[in-house]
Amino acid sequence: MSIRMNCAFAIYVCLVSASGVAVGGESLEQMSQDPNQWVMPGGDYSVNRHSKLNQINVDNVTHLQVAWTMSTGTLRGHEGQPLVVGDMMYFETAYPNYVYAINLDNVERVAWKFAPKQNEFALSVACCDFVNRGVAYADGKVLAIALDGHVYALNAKTGEVIWQATNADPELGQTMTSAPLVVHDKVIVGVSGGEYGVRGHITAYDLNSGKQVWRAYSTGPDEEMLMDPEKTIDGATQKPVGKESSLKTWDGEQWKLGGGTTWGWYSYDPNLNLFYYGSGNPGTWNPTQRPGDNKWSMTIFARNPDTGVAAWAYQMTPHDGWDYDGINESVLFNLDSGGESLPALIHFDRNGFVYILDRRNGKLLRADKYDPTVNWASRINLETGRPEVNAQWMTEAGKNVKGICPAAEGDKNMQPVSYDPQTKRVYAPLNHICMDYQAFSIKYKAGFPFVGAVVEMYPAEGGNRGRFISYDPAVGKTEWEIKDMFQDWGGALTTDGSLAFYGTLTGWFRAVDVHTGKILYQFRTPSGIIANPITYMHAGKQYVAVLSGVGGWAAIGLAADLHKSSEGLGGVGLTASLGDYTNLGGTLVVFALPQAGDQTTALLRSSPSSDKKGD
């Protein structure tokens, strides 16, 4: 263990000093408290995706209009969201990963555009379309990743590259799709490639220089995982993880191809100075080929952002046999429990269980099925912290196990939920799908698929493939649901206007009454929505913005023009009819209310007549 671990676990001591560290004047955390802006992918560090704005509300949302639109110039899946920092908007497209900056005072002109030069080999190893989940902002810099594994810090004023770092190597199957998280002076980024034998890691780069500060692998020796055998807590047991907690759960050196990639969303607690993220599936998808728990794949990690050292780790799906990546967001909230208000996190896992953990130590507080069709495990044992797997639906090499629920895409994938502190409910865009899963043995070759299973996915009971629900975490209950034909693959936004916003795979963008689930407004955007709405205030007017642009695993058949249902990791057949409803194409769509008696163009605060001199 190195010096950098010395203060790693003094979490109860470090609380005060870690909180609210300023980054170039006003801290990012302070900025995120201003509802006029949307300065982080998740809105704020808690990743609540909730806004205190209420100019648009249940009473007037039926009058919502499209204020302006902008094609992104790209066709593939848009899984991100714009940021709004002051008067500026920033967003990133699907590959080729253009980054656009727009001055909201003059949206007809792109302030700057960044187009990274990329290693096109990335296109041959990106498993599930060429998606992107957005940029981060900090200290006058826009932080962006490119599919080919590069991280860029761009001058937020000019788009010029301040520094770039190489975080992943497509030749080894590594790509990048996720939005960075900036904490203090660290830019934290993950890696994709769980289907290519990639050994997952999370890495911090210095915000000012771009130099790598630390890297923490999901598997392997303690030192490389930045785990302290005596201090890092196993959430399941509430005991230290002990020596080589990963190595002993793998056969030989399989951990080197061990997966546990880190392509989801990252949240952060400034008080605890811990950030939270999940790791993905172990490699390969064939469980017979890799005996053991395969730690720390399928795990929620809490780490110190300054050192990378793990405070705790909780593995949700030991020895995964279903591709139930654990990368989904962990939303920070306070759980009312027996008169107490516990600092908790809530995590809708791909495996169909919603986990509520004490975010201080990873202790499991609740785990409930959020889809009644879940059958691979009967329950999560709160004592052991482990799932009670139903042997009938455990997979193994050479056997086609049918009727497993949920499917590999999960009962929810990375499409992020929103937690509304007013209603104390989670609004979750979900999948509702099952699968047949036939594992087989496969040999690793760098840069080639290392999947080891043929999967067929199909709708779960009822025929609808998606649901949008209101969920009460205190009692583990779904309060209402909207059934959708296809997976709800875009994220949610809630506001103090008592509204939840989300989009469907066919392109409907909706505003829903948080109390009743009634759809109050919907608009048909150009393409299917797999991105995440945000809201902001500009010049006294509230706007809601979302990227429309179908793709991703849910739409891989449409995106990659695949037609055999077993292609695209089994995602093709599930949405084979999606092309009857929508087309590829990235567009930013921005909504607002009209002012009484004004022109639609007033939504933009632009005077049509002034355009006579030129546009």
Next chain:
Amino acid sequence: MSIRMNCAFAIYVCLVSASGVAVGGESLEQMSQDPNQWVMPGGDYSVNRHSKLNQINVDNVTHLQVAWTMSTGTLRGHEGQPLVVGDMMYFETAYPNYVYAINLDNVERVAWKFAPKQNEFALSVACCDFVNRGVAYADGKVLAIALDGHVYALNAKTGEVIWQATNADPELGQTMTSAPLVVHDKVIVGVSGGEYGVRGHITAYDLNSGKQVWRAYSTGPDEEMLMDPEKTIDGATQKPVGKESSLKTWDGEQWKLGGGTTWGWYSYDPNLNLFYYGSGNPGTWNPTQRPGDNKWSMTIFARNPDTGVAAWAYQMTPHDGWDYDGINESVLFNLDSGGESLPALIHFDRNGFVYILDRRNGKLLRADKYDPTVNWASRINLETGRPEVNAQWMTEAGKNVKGICPAAEGDKNMQPVSYDPQTKRVYAPLNHICMDYQAFSIKYKAGFPFVGAVVEMYPAEGGNRGRFISYDPAVGKTEWEIKDMFQDWGGALTTDGSLAFYGTLTGWFRAVDVHTGKILYQFRTPSGIIANPITYMHAGKQYVAVLSGVGGWAAIGLAADLHKSSEGLGGVGLTASLGDYTNLGGTLVVFALPQAGDQTTALLRSSPSSDKKGD
């Protein structure tokens, strides 16, 4: 001369029999009189692009909203328009030339989609982006062309191919971009490739069988041009064209590479049973290399649709030295002249003159500069029908002639005007650009560029590259103009609501008061507009629809990622900053008025709550 010419010129006799021939019940002409529909690319045979609808009008257009949108799934230039036939909408995208059918009762689902298999070699010879100008409809069939030279008749109900014909060969530089015209049982199509030594032709296919009925070349022997030396009238002289009127205007066999391609819009007069179209530039762009008038390039033709035989031909730019293609639309209207109402056509030519001809015989009635900067000719001599060329701006091999106005893209290119019979004005989206033109000798090689000039284009006086004007054809006067930064490269629509609609290259879609030129409404569509708005009525509600999707010659730098101003036939430098304003990406955008107190979603007549069962 063959038998098929026997009745070709009995135009005064055939009037009655030719008018209103029914095609499967109600005739296409009758259908085009129903303002609820938009059954032809130009609205009706006159290509007025005017609608009698007035639900949306000057008094309420400020409340216009986007009703729905649909990505076309393609990135290149969209120069077409939807058709509306009954409850169905049909439109075609840029390459790969998808054809979509949408039932307007259920716009969330594509009724059918046709994706032609194409010879990708077409991509290497399409001069100016991979644009398309739309489909035609007749008798339960949707007629579509593909860039690679195929013509398809699709079952309008199912999208199945009823027949296909091969009209062009990309290996010879031939491509197709224009919308077909259907008259009686003939499907009339043109050809592109004037920059590849293509010998232009216009061809009719049998609507029911797809068999070629006739083909008329723009250059060559009389028989192949379907010209009758004794009966085909030369519009300029009002005398018969005489024998081999084309051959004698070319050096040797140069007419075989003679250009005169036919990629514009076609209008038709049912009473005269004549259709009208223009031919493009002669090959090469180097005039020194091809002495003579180079007939019949740069010509407005009137032909019999049943036989193809030419009634008259009027050459606007003999011995072109500027690439002033004559392919622009000829709009049929009645000219008030000395108490008479003459059957006329009006043609805003690329060369900067607006021609008004008697459409019975091609007689030149008026020719006026519609942009005061035009300098290549001082005037069109009404006696000779020929331009009086200013020697200073005539081009020749080896000389860089500077400051020629207009530039090769013309003072107007194929973006079609609208004639409003209420105001008797033409509403014209125009360019406002000049050029330096350096011709050079070039050798022909099949499938390779045969351009022979280096051109640099730039804004004309005032700095704006585009104008939208109201023009009074009776007196040859511009009444008002809107100046736009870039070329106005999309077409116009007028309505009985006293509105003119058009879009800008940066993506503004505008409604303008036809009387004053005041912009009453504008909306920022996802991409730049080079397409043509239409309007229709569905279930009692008027809609206005336009394809947003920048590209074409005006945006070739953006579309093809070219950066040297001399690339893209000189079109790159002119719009080098366009990428600061807009991005590629095809989207159908449909506008409507909200109903009093209703929800925006009511624009679609869809009930949000009904969607709870799935979308």
